[in-house]
Amino acid sequence: MEEIKKAPMTVLLMLVNVIVFLAVEITGGSQDTLHMVDCGAAFAPLIIENKEWYRLFTCMFLHFGMSHLANNMLVLFVLGQRLEPVAGKVRLLLIYILGGVGGNIFSFFLDLEKGDYAVSAGASGAVFAVMGAMIYVLVRNRGRVQDLSARQILIMAAFSLYFGFTSSGVDNAAHVGGMICGFLIAVLVYHPGRIYPRKIRNAEP
Template sequence: MNQYEYRRESDFQRFVRNRKRVPVNTFFILANILVFLAVELTGSALSTGHMYRWGAAYAPAIVQGKEYYRLVTSMFLHFGIQHLGNNMLVLFFLGDCLERNLGRWKYAVVYMAGGVGANLLSLFVELKQGQEVVSAGASGAVFAVIGALIYVVLVNKGRIENFTVRQLILMAALSLYHGVTSVGIDNAAHIGGLICGLILGILLYRKPKMRYQAN
């Protein structure tokens, strides 16, 4: 009689296996965390001057100094652990879902292009209002993910995996409301990210066609 050995998959092994399905989102999350740790080890993420030296967005530096790289580097910087934690928690769930349904490279485009688009709108608003503030955070990219996922869910009859259109719109609305009623929140980046994500979702996502097989 043959003997078979059954080994139960550990929680850690299951976690690693699931992360392998979403390598791009895993990379973005790790990049944000590692950058935050580097910032903290060399100073403080709550120091405006220190964040500026690490590449936070600042209108005069971008426009007059032509330091356009800040439109990208600022996406991976966060003012404190709570700021980082809030963004990464949302990205962990919504980003995973979007990458699984959109594909690796298209998801990377949504995150990066959506984040840069959000920063551009924020820059435009700051210049128009004559503001000079140091800003940073992945919120613009996160809102781009939400915008793209809203479109993906709409195309799939209002539900995909565990998410519905109502849940996503409510999440976006509450986040925007919190930004409007709070101090020090870059609302332009949030709105810009949401709009860019929705547009990118329309351009990049194609619903898989049904396959029929004759018996």
């Protein structure tokens, strides 16, 4: 309950991902590539030829199997419950959505350049956007937010990127693009001390 009170938007985003995953599983299976495409996974030829740009958004809430979902939600939970109290619910949502879409757009154009088209889905671009934003917030807060230090988040980011680049079937472009977008969005929207003053209640007489 304490985590929900401290980071309700993070919990809501996790809940949406889980609900979508269950719906996909019930209607055809999250490991069925054709079904994932039908549900809104990203696929460059459909985006270009059919103008299905919505896929750059919907693919963020789809996952290939339980482990894919669990890994993304675990990292989102760890980072979100620390970022949301200092950045706010709306800013966390902006970072997650805009950063995730930005990462998917980066991946989409890279696919077009290489001519190597694959069905893509997952919240990892958005999660990396939260990670990128967290790096900037830590910089602005002199290297520490709650129990998380700049060194810890940089090690987490390095290992996450390394794991992606050394594994097959991972959309590394979305990871890198998401992290860069998240960092830049945080630069624009996070200004500690000026945008988030605490509300002061008048004491009862």
